[in-house]
Amino acid sequence: MRPDxxxxxxxxxxxxxxxxxxxxxxxxxxxADDRRADRLLTxxxxxxxxxxAGVGDPAMLAAVLGFLAEHEPDLVACAQAxxxxxxxxxxxxxxxxx
Numbered sequence: 001m002r003p004d005x006x007x008x009x010x011x012x013x014x015x016x017x018x019x020x021x022x023x024x025x026x027x028x029x030x031x032a033d034d035r036r037a038d039r040l041l042t043x044x045x046x047x048x049x050x051x052x053a054g055v056g057d058p059a060m061l062a063a064v065l066g067f068l069a070e071h072e073p074d075l076v077a078c079a080q081a082x083x084x085x086x087x088x089x090x091x092x093x094x095x096x097x098x
Contacts, residue, residue: 017084019092023061025082026068026089036074040067058096065093 031037041047044063046054054060068075069090079086 017088019095020056020058020061022082022084022089022092023065023096024055025084026078027055027061027064029078029081030064030068030074040064043067043070058098062093062096065089065096069093 030040041051044067046060046063051060068078072086075086075089078084079089
């Protein structure tokens with residue numbers, strides 16, 4: 001039997017994950033849909049080369065999460081798809097934005 005390390009509290013599987021990991025998962029989800037990916041590039045001013053080069057850049061990852069946070073339906077859908085919560089994604093954006 002596994003000890004109850006959460007003290008009886010329910011947590012999503014991705015809660016507590018590194019902000020970078022959540023952002024990369026969110027980026028992959030965003031890019032999986034051509035229309036959403038085009039909207040990301042248009043609204044953030046990023047281009048495909050900058051996006052590829054910036055995958056490890058906290059500011060670029062925060063911009064991706066900010067893009068999702070600005071459109072609640074995408075934020076909620078992404079959170080569900082990556083087994084997270086909208087709150088965790090917004091918190092990750094804040095941590096990355098620093």
